[in-house]
Amino acid sequence: MNSTQQSDSVIISALRRGGYKATPQRIEICRSVLGCREHPSAQKIYGKVKKAYPTVSLATIYKTLEILKELGMLQELSIPQGQARLDPNMNLHINMICLQCGKIIDSDSESLQEDLKRVAAEAKFSTALQRIDIYGKCEKCAVSRKPS
Amino acid sequence: MNSTQQSDSVIISALRRGGYKATPQRIEICRSVLGCREHPSAQKIYGKVKKAYPTVSLATIYKTLEILKELGMLQELSIPQGQARLDPNMNLHINMICLQCGKIIDSDSESLQEDLKRVAAEAKFSTALQRIDIYGKCEKCAVSRKPS
DNA sequence: CTTATTGCAAACACTTTGCACTCTC
DNA sequence: GAGAGTGCAAAGTGTTTGCAATAAG
Numbered sequence: 228m229n230s231t232q233q234s235d236s237v238i239i240s241a242l243r244r245g246g247y248k249a250t251p252q253r254i255e256i257c258r259s260v261l262g263c264r265e266h267p268s269a270q271k272i273y274g275k276v277k278k279a280y281p282t283v284s285l286a287t288i289y290k291t292l293e294i295l296k297e298l299g300m301l302q303e304l305s306i307p308q309g310q311a312r313l314d315p316n317m318n319l320h321i322n323m324i325c326l327q328c329g330k331i332i333d334s335d336s337e338s339l340q341e342d343l344k345r346v347a348a349e350a351k352f353s354t355a356l357q358r359i360d361i362y363g364k365c366e367k368c369a370v371s372r373k374p375s
Numbered sequence: 376m377n378s379t380q381q382s383d384s385v386i387i388s389a390l391r392r393g394g395y396k397a398t399p400q401r402i403e404i405c406r407s408v409l410g411c412r413e414h415p416s417a418q419k420i421y422g423k424v425k426k427a428y429p430t431v432s433l434a435t436i437y438k439t440l441e442i443l444k445e446l447g448m449l450q451e452l453s454i455p456q457g458q459a460r461l462d463p464n465m466n467l468h469i470n471m472i473c474l475q476c477g478k479i480i481d482s483d484s485e486s487l488q489e490d491l492k493r494v495a496a497e498a499k500f501s502t503a504l505q506r507i508d509i510y511g512k513c514e515k516c517a518v519s520r521k522p523s
Numbered sequence: 524c525t526t527a528t529t530g531c532a533a534a535c536a537c538t539t540t541g542c543a544c545t546c547t548c
Numbered sequence: 549g550a551g552a553g554t555g556c557a558a559a560g561t562g563t564t565t566g567c568a569a570t571a572a573g
Contacts, residue, residue: 247552249548268537284556289537305453307452332498334494334498339491350480350482352471361508398571398572433563434563437562457562528572530567535565537562547552548549548550548552
């Protein structure tokens with residue numbers, strides 16, 4: 228059993244557990260987005276899935292992503308004037324989002340998370356606390372002048 | 376001189392310094408959004424400004440908000456499946472965004488900010504670092520069940 | 524008086540929905 | 549075979565743009 232087969236069976240049982248049918252398109256969409264560290268957009272996933280299923284539609288992508296969000300396997304990051312980006316990391320973590328090029332870097336700093344939880348608790352804010360987004364510029368964009 | 380007149384003159388000179396004309400609509404838009412702690416949407420501002428200028432258009436609102444962003448007087452928060460929200464607080468601070476009702480709470484925790492800067496620096500991420508968004512649920516929404 | 528700005532309407536980009544055909548279970 | 553899922557196209561949002569009439573400096 229290789230790792231692809233293993234994750235496929237995980238995907239299939241997760242879908243069925245949620246009462247959804249495990250169609251080939253859905254499995255391929257899950258493969259493309261779960262375990263993907265690049266925070267892809269729906270369009271990006273569409274492009275990837277089309278290689279295996281050339282007739283797949285964007286509507287199917289969006290519907291499947293909705294299911295994955297409902298199943299708690301995915302969250303959605305929103306970026307000013309851009310397309311939503313998808314993040315399969317459901318543990319509390321930090322996304323550093325470059326406002327210039329859209330690159331997203333993950334971090335898992337323990338002390339930062341403790342501190343955040345404390346601040347959130349002070350504001351009686353929390354419960355489903357899962358994500359922190361920091362906006363700024365990545366290394367490359369900080370060096371370069373405004374985009375030409 | 377009352378505080379409204381004072382802030383009006385600040386607005387007018389800021390616009391002119393940027394090379395923009397200080398039209399009544401723009402001044403009213405600035406009044407509505409600068410110094411507003413509620414993180415309003417463009418639509419909300421439109422509603423407020425229409426009381427004073429009933430013929431104002433949403434296009435004028437968006438164009439003016441664009442100018443204010445360019446002048447560094449405003450930043451834009453983006454929320455999953457919602458309208459962008461505007462934040463006149465340009466100091467590094469933390470926005471706690473409720474994913475259920477859209478409420479946004481500000482925080483200025485010093486230690487958290489220090490910690491965040493350190494983590495960002497480790498990832499060579501920073502420069503224009505101005506904002507941190509934390510997603511979760513506010514006090515009210517954490518108590519209530521899913522929206523009916 | 525010159526030039527930027529307004530406000531209308533049309534265009535846009537991304538996402539969601541309706542529906543007949545198809546496929547999973 | 550029953551019912552959910554697909555993919556098409558059309559509808560929805562929120563935001564942006566083009567342009568003639570208007571107003572600021």
